[in-house]
Amino acid sequence: MVSEVQAQALEGEAAEQSGATTRMNMIQAINSALDVVMDRDATVTVMGEDVGYFGGVFRATAGLQAKYGKTRVFDTPISEIGIVGVAVGMGAYGLRPVPEIQFADYIYPALDQLVSEAARLRYRSAGEFTAPITVRSPFGGGIFGGQTHSQSPEGIFTHVSGIKTVTPSTPYDAKGLLIAAIEDNDPVLFFEPKRIYNGPFNGHWDRPAENWSRHPAGEVPTGYYRIELGKANVVRAGEAVTILAYGTMVHVALQTVADMGVDAEVIDLRTLVPLDIETIEASVRKTGRCMVVHEATRTGGFGAELAALVQERCFYHLEAPVERVTGFDTPYPHSLEWAYFPGPVRIGQALKKILKD
Amino acid sequence: MPGDRTNLPRLALHVPEPQFRPGDAVDFAGVEIPAAGAARRPDTAEAAGEFRDLAYTLVRVLDENGRATGPWDPKLSPETLRRMLRSMALTRAFDERMFRAQRQGKTSFYMKCTGEEAVAIGAAFALDRDDMCFPSYRQQGLLIARDCPLVDMMNQIYSNTGDKLQGKQLPIMYSEKRFGFFSISGNLTTQYPQAVGWAMASAAQADTRIAATWCGEGSTAEGDFHSALTFATVYRAPVIFNVVNNQWAISSFSGFAGAEATTFAARAVGYGMAGLRVDGNDILAVYAATAWAAERARTNQGPTLIEHFTYRVEGHSTSDDPSQYRSAGEPTAWPLGDPIQRLKDHLIGMGEWDEERHAAMDRELAEQVRAAQKAAEGNGILGHGLHQPLDTLFDGVFEEMPWHLREQRQMMLDEETASGRPWDRK
Ligand SMILES: Cc1ncc(C[n+]2csc(CCOP(=O)(O)OP(=O)(O)O)c2C)c(N)n1
Ligand SMILES: [Mg+2]
Secondary structure, three states, rough: OOOOOHHHHHHHHHHHHOOOOOOOOOOHHHHHHHHHHHHHHOOOOEOOOOOOOOOOOOOOOOOOHHHHOOEHHHHHHHHHHHHHHHHHHHHHHHEEEEOOOOOOOOOOOHHHHHHHOOOOHHHHOOOOOOOOOOOEEEEOOOOHHHHOOOOOHHHHHHHOOEEEEOOOOHHHHHHEEEEEHOOOOOOOEEEEEEEEOOOOOOOOOOOOOOOHHHOHHHHOOOOOOOOOOOEEEEEOOOOOOEEEEEEEEHHHHHHHHHHHOOEEEEEEEOOOOOOOOHHHHHHHHOOEEEEEEEEEEEEEEEEHHHHHHHHHHHHOOOOOOOOOEEEOOOOOOOOOHHOOOOOOHHHHHHHHHOOOO | OOOHOOOOOOOOOOOOOOOOOOOOOOOOOHHHOOOOOOOOOOOOOHHHHHHHHHHHOOOOOEEEOEEEEOOOOOOOOOHHHHHHHHHHHHHHHHHHHHHHHOOOOOOOOOEEEEEEOOHHHHHHOOOOOOOOEEEOOOOOHHHHOOOOOOHHHHHHHHHHOOOOOOOOOOOOOEEHHHEEEEEOOOOOOOHHHHHHHHHHHHHOOOOOOOOEEEEEOOOHHHHHHHHHHHHHHHHHHHHHEEEEOEEEEEOOEHHOOOOOOOOOOOOHHHHOOEEEEEOOOOOOHHHHHHHHHHHHHHOOOOOOOEEEEOOOOOOOOOOOHHHHOOOOOOHOOOOOOHHHHHHHHHHHHHHOOOOOHHHHHHHHHHHHHHHHHHHHHHOOOOOOOOOOOOOHHOOOOOOOOOHHHHHHHHHHHHHHHHOOOOOOOO
């Protein structure tokens, strides 16, 4: 399902580093990223609820404690504000903490340490102290997790100045982006789309699940490589409309345009802040139409920011209003999950509308 | 490192480690178990500072031979004891059945309270029916003891047409105002300050009702726990804090919530609050402690924190596999036994019960649960149609639906038509 453009990009990036590749799902890729950076940098410290001996409820940190010891990989008390606050303090000492928040739905208790502290430390101390922390957290729905295991809160954090927000859509990207995030000297929120941990979910919940074993981006270098933050990925080149997406929705969008035979250009943003505005602008100027797809709720979501940017910068190139395809402005329901999820039908309706004239 | 520090001892980071891991032989000899009947029972009017020792011992009533001893023996009638036994057995039968339903793919999720039944049911019997409970996800025993219809609970678990929560919540996240049971949150310990607020309101309104709340030992690490204790102390709120110390928080043992340093009941001491540590597998001790704390709350003596020392016999939830992180020998080696067995032995020792009656009761309860399940499944199971009408998705965000939600609701209905299978989403 990956485009030639993406395949070429992968080849190019992979060529920059030598060494073997192997098949990985997204969990294994994240685990590999942590392993690789921990091996290179003794200050990288992994912490969070159940991440130590057990290796995390999604097993993303499996084996790391046995390999790097308990002072570098440890379980924490169940206090999200404690986890992030302690990470900020460890960062002030000179470590490079990678805390995990078990589900993005549980990040809210940590809000003050993220928003008032981690995000502002560099600014308020004029660089004397920084918060080189990367908060990993699984986000998004599609697993019948109900309202407290399904949310996409990225828009809350993109609104905060001083924090970077990253979300991968493939195992290959997950590893390269996570390494870059950990090595970044500013705080990064790394939201992992848990619906695609095991395979590239295309939005058709009633069809058999795919895994990463046949996807080009499921082939991942075993060693070190980075994908620069702030660089989007054109995963499908096209002329008719630009689709901006990230995480799970990249795959849903790709499948929908394939099903509908629409020559869309699909851009995987990969980093929301800082945003790759050049790639977006160039694409929208070319296609003249822009659609934003995210699973998060609509009002005040990151799609609103994208729509604003596109109309500010590409207004005279637009042939139709920017479309937003999003989750609804309700909590994430349990039984009606697939009515809530912005799947192929919602994207398809919006495509028809934006391509109408 | 600067030269003048080289002679100083090196620091070391302490990271707690549980006693046993998978494959280890289990010996709980290190767990201190004071004799039943040994703990004193202060007058409910005594100041909290007078009995701090009770936060570091174990209030126990039932001894190793199933006899009730000591000042905390609530001396309940055999009839009441049999009702308690029945509630605990029903809770266990319910858990077994619903766990299996999840395994059969009839719902997405379930959580058992096996081995911890006494904690919720002992409290339910000691509280008044209109006292308000703010539970965590592991106090289904409160609902069962307060006679919530099993079929209503199952409808919620199946997210079906009979689910009055309209399939909006994860299974077992009940809300049962009619049974004094607050809406359960997936976010840990949020119920703690809410219980204090309810209790403060009751006091401010010169009411007579009190509040009780529960959380796991792992959840005491959350900030909400400490905020709740501070507010409760400041305003002497009529609230009972229950910490269910079942030793594990998913894969993390109690040491990650501070148990290596002190007890959870001892959290009360720092706040100047009454604290009790109780054998959580002894329903008479749970009952007596709750009744004592309720009496203090009702007489404006303020809050009490009760640690229930117990053990999580099963996995955390249907998503968990405890064999990955703890020794399989732990549940059977737990030195405080099984709460149902202990009450059963006690009743038999009193001459008020026997094996035949117990077996007959178990059969009857299994039948009751089976019948309820059949009725509930008549309203549908998760993922097989018979769910709520689609547009209920938008109900209850606000009291009145604003324009943007009305628009989105219409969008969803249009999508449904466009999908070619209106109202058929399974
Ligand atoms: C704010 C928040 N953080 C994390 C979680 C994930 N989580 C759910 S239950 C649990 C363990 C709780 O353990 P404990 O408090 O001991 O209760 P028990 O499950 O043993 O009854 C965790 C970490 C959550 N639900 N909410
Ligand atoms: Mg626990």
